[in-house]
Amino acid sequence: MTGSPPGAGSHRGTDGTGDRVGERSVGELSVGDVVEVEVGPVAHGGFCIARYEGRVVFLRHALPGERVRARVTEAKPGQRFVRADAVEVVEASEHRVTAPCPYAGPGLCGGCDFQHVEVGHQRELKAAVVREQFSRLAHLEVAVAVEPVPGDHDGLGWRTRVEFAVDEAGRAGLRQHRSHDVVPVDTCLIADERVLATGVLHGHWDGEQAVDVVAPSTGEAVVVPVPSGEQDVPTVVEHVAAQRFAGDFQVSARGFWQVHPGAAATFVDTVLEVLAPREGETALDLYSGVGLFAAALAEAVGPGGKVVAVESDADAVASAAANLAAYPSVLALRARVDDAFGVARPKRSGPGSRGQRSRKLRRHPLLPLRADLVVLDPPRTGAGKDVVAQVAALEPRAIAYVACDPAALARDAAWLLEAGYRLEGLHAFDAFPMTHHVECVAVFGR
Ligand SMILES: C[S@@+](CC[C@H](N)C(=O)[O-])C[C@H]1O[C@@H](n2cnc3c(N)ncnc32)[C@H](O)[C@@H]1O
Known part of the structure; x- marks a missing residue:
């Protein structure tokens, strides 16, 4: 794992949006802080690992080997890691590309994780994740190519089933990463063109929670508002x-x-x-x-x-x-x-979990x-x-x-x-x- 060298190039500031860095002890980070870090390996879940003064940073929108300025998006007391987005690339990876989708990036749509990565290299990152999971959890060193x-x-236009979220104004969109907030979109580049051709992203969906669109391999694409009556599906x-x-x-x-x-x-x-x-x-x-x-x-x-x-x-x-x-x-x-x-x-906690104990196996x-x-x-x-x-x-x-x-x-x-x-x-x-x-x-x- 690559960490930022102590003191060198690892500093705090603001991200230009007014998120101010206060006086805190070393390693303490709060939401909105912007720090410069060296990016370590990819991890399972669409982020890379970085370190800031000993603290682990789960970093989105970055690539291994890069140097980036990262804005903290989640920092919980007692949690040993923080989450952050790379908001400025100081030294770019050779595998970085301009995201084809205008809605990909910090604070925008959370549907894609690797729009900023050349598509062949996305597969290498995924292979690294599979290898790491087998090594860590099964103690097996596996050779795998994705x-x-x-x-x-080109990794675009493939998604034949999409559930679009609906915002308070009845617009269809996609959710931000780790959030219920809906980002209204007028396109989704990974969606099959038949999904977009239904006009779902230009419709008004007042009163619906979501809209499912399915473009099957035979027949017309169908649009299913959610919730739907059973008979309507x-x-x-x-x-x-x-x-x-x-x-x-x-x-x-x-x-x-x-x-x-x-x-x-x-x-x-x-x-x-x-x-x-x-x-x-x-x-x-x-x-x-x-x-x-x-x-x-x-x-x-x-x-x-x-x-x-x-x-x-x-x-x-x-x-x-x-x-x-x-x-x-x-x-x-x-x-x-x-x-x-x-x-x-499997054991569940919370409401409804007690009845399981009496089940006959x-x-x-x-x-x-x-x-x-x-x-x-x-x-x-x-x-x-x-x-x-x-x-x-x-x-x-x-x-x-x-x-x-x-x-x-x-x-x-x-x-x-x-x-x-x-x-x-x-x-x-x-x-x-x-x-x-x-x-x-x-x-x-x-
Ligand atoms: C990944 S899908 C695979 C479906 C199918 N093999 C295919 O390729 O189309 C997983 C399926 O498992 C079902 N499922 C989820 N939990 C289950 C459980 N505990 N027992 C049986 N089926 C379950 C889901 O309804 C779903 O159809």
Whole structure:
């Protein structure tokens, strides 16, 4: 980690907006302070690490190796770090570019983290984050390169599903970083042009909390104000044309589907490649959504095989039932994965958490006791120790873990290693260019 050399070039001032630096003891920082720092490595979450007189600074809008003036945006008593934005670049990285989006930058839209970074270098930063998470949380030194999703050239115009926030005046916009404040925008450069062509950003949305826009791979884009009555949420059809599989999937416009138009096909191909399913095998698709991987697996294992899909969202399971109707070998279960395995749900604090204690833990009778293959594609929080132990107990010959959070993946990987599995491959994809997000597909074998 690179810190600022003591005394040298590390000074306070104002940022020209009147944010005054008071007399304080060394290392104490307050919101609005502007300090000059040398920028250290990238970290998970879209920021870099810097140090100011021993204090850790989580710094946005900067790049490793740069020297910048940083304005403190968050400083909490007792917290060992502060958050800051780079507001002036003193020495720029060779990888810095002018952000293509006029709404990217300190205090503006919080949707993108890396608009100021050359797009190939964004992938190198993400690879560094994946490596660091595996090293720190799984004690594994992994080699990983983040690949562009096929069809992506400049990292713009890819987002086919966008939830726009609505401000008090009824204008659609996007939220500031770590804030509920809405920045009204008249364009979003990462959005698919069909999203923008709906006119959503020029409409008046008085009384709505948000507006979802979905541009599916087939048919017209749809605009769904939020909240909507149940009956008002349309269903769209997504066509997947992978090299190893093709199919159509109906999805609720508010349900989960990959937002990059090339992502679903890329992940299906990768999962089929790393698992190499054989006819007659039994496979589990956990956190199965509308059945993307279940359908691909069903085709591969054939009518003599068996696929069990587990998903908790009622709409997704209803869509999955339709999407998987052509495959009699598939059983789609509506259940939380932890409930289906009969293990405790992760502990929550706060209202509603007490009832959990009295829940009976009972394994779903239709969940097989053995499986040849498992696909895990959990939400950002990951699968967790108990689910991972249950997956390992099925003794699958291969597990494909599809992960949108490398920290959760690395943590769950550590549990899989402990259960006797080893990491046999790690793929990473830039499915969310301009943001810090990265999608990984890890394969584990016994
Ligand atoms: C990242 S999505 C993956 C969906 C699907 N595999 C796909 O690629 O389209 C995660 C899915 O897990 C579901 N989910 C979240 N928590 C769950 C849980 N505890 N048990 C089962 N499903 C869950 C969500 O509803 C969502 O459909």
